[in-house]
Amino acid sequence: MKSGDDPTGHQLRLLLVLAEELHFGRAANRLYLTQPALSQQIRSLEQRLGVQLFTRTSRQVELTKHGQELLPYVKDAVDAGHALRHAAHRAAAGSGKLRLGVCESFGALPVTRKVIAAVTAQHPELGPEVHVADDVVEQFAMLSEGEIDAAFVHLPAPEGMHDQVLTTEPRLACVAVSDPLAARDVVSLAELSHHLIVSLVSEEFPVRRGFWSGDPWPDGTTVRYSDQQVTRFETLLSTVSLGGAIAFVPASAATLYPRPDVRYLPVEDLQECAYGVVWHSADHDKPKILALAEVSRQVQDV
Missing domain, CATH: 3.40.190.10 (Periplasmic binding protein-like II)
Structure with a gap:
C-alpha cells in the first residue's frame, strides 16, 4: 500500500456491508448508493490495499481469502470510527444544534433560505449547522450515518424517510x-x-x-x-x-x-414535483425535528 493511499473510513464501512450482504444490489440499497458507485468504491479500496477482497461473478459475490483475513481488522477500525463519531454526535446533540444538509446550488432556492432563516430567528439555540453535500446520494448517506438530522431534497424520498413539502414546481x-x-x-x-x-x-x-x-x-x-x-x-x-x-x-x-x-x-x-425537507421517520418526536417541522409548515409555499 502506497503512502497517502490509506483507505477511508467510508470505504471500510462499505466493505463491511457488502461482506454481510454478498450482493451489490442489496448492499447499495442499504447504503443509499447506486451499484456502480459501490463497485467503484470497492475497486478503489482494493487498489489502496493492494489485494483483491471479493470475487465477482454474474451469480454471486464472495470474500477472497485475503478479504476473510482482513475482515476482523476492518471491523475493529470501523468500530473505532463509530465510537469516535458517536461521541462527536452526542456532543453535537448535547449542544442542541440542528444539522441540515443542502445539495449543490439547490441550497440557493428561496424556500431553503427561508427555513434556515426562520429556524435561526425562532430557535437560535438550534443554530442551525448547514452541511453542503456534493449530491443527493451523499445527502442520504449522511442521513443514514447520523451525520445530519435532516436534508433539503426534491421528492419523493426513499423508504423510511418522512418528508415535509415546502414548495412545488414544474x-x-x-x-x-x-x-x-x-x-x-x-x-x-x-x-x-x-x-x-x-x-x-x-x-x-x-x-x-x-x-x-x-x-x-x-x-x-x-x-x-x-x-x-x-x-x-x-x-x-x-x-x-x-x-x-x-x-x-x-x-x-x-x-x-x-x-x-x-x-x-x-x-x-x-x-409537477415537490421540494421539501426530509428526516428519518423514527426521529419524528425529537425536539429538534419537531421545531424544524413547525418552521417548515410556517414557510411552506404550496
Whole structure:
C-alpha cells in the first residue's frame, strides 16, 4: 500500500456491508448508493490495499481469502470510527444544534433560505449547522450515518424517510441543443418517448427512480435508460448535452444551471414535483425535528 493511499473510513464501512450482504444490489440499497458507485468504491479500496477482497461473478459475490483475513481488522477500525463519531454526535446533540444538509446550488432556492432563516430567528439555540453535500446520494448517506438530522431534497424520498413539502414546481425536459426538439417552446411526453433517459436515481429506489424518469410513458411502454451511471447533477447535464438521451429536472434547474449546450423545455403533460425537507421517520418526536417541522409548515409555499 502506497503512502497517502490509506483507505477511508467510508470505504471500510462499505466493505463491511457488502461482506454481510454478498450482493451489490442489496448492499447499495442499504447504503443509499447506486451499484456502480459501490463497485467503484470497492475497486478503489482494493487498489489502496493492494489485494483483491471479493470475487465477482454474474451469480454471486464472495470474500477472497485475503478479504476473510482482513475482515476482523476492518471491523475493529470501523468500530473505532463509530465510537469516535458517536461521541462527536452526542456532543453535537448535547449542544442542541440542528444539522441540515443542502445539495449543490439547490441550497440557493428561496424556500431553503427561508427555513434556515426562520429556524435561526425562532430557535437560535438550534443554530442551525448547514452541511453542503456534493449530491443527493451523499445527502442520504449522511442521513443514514447520523451525520445530519435532516436534508433539503426534491421528492419523493426513499423508504423510511418522512418528508415535509415546502414548495412545488414544474418538471422540465432537459435536452441537448442539437436535438430537433430543442427548437420547440413546449413538448409532450409522447414526443420524448423515443429518447433514452439519464437518471440520478439508482434502480434500488423504484418509486423515486420511476418518478424522475417519467416511467412508464403515456402509452404504457417502459422507459429505456442510458448506460451512463451518474450521481452528480452537473454530470447528468453533461451527459444530456452529448445527445441521444434526455433527463427530467426541476424547473429551478434552468435558473441554477444555465448552460449553452442544453435546453430546458416545458412538458405539457408532465406532473409537477415537490421540494421539501426530509428526516428519518423514527426521529419524528425529537425536539429538534419537531421545531424544524413547525418552521417548515410556517414557510411552506404550496
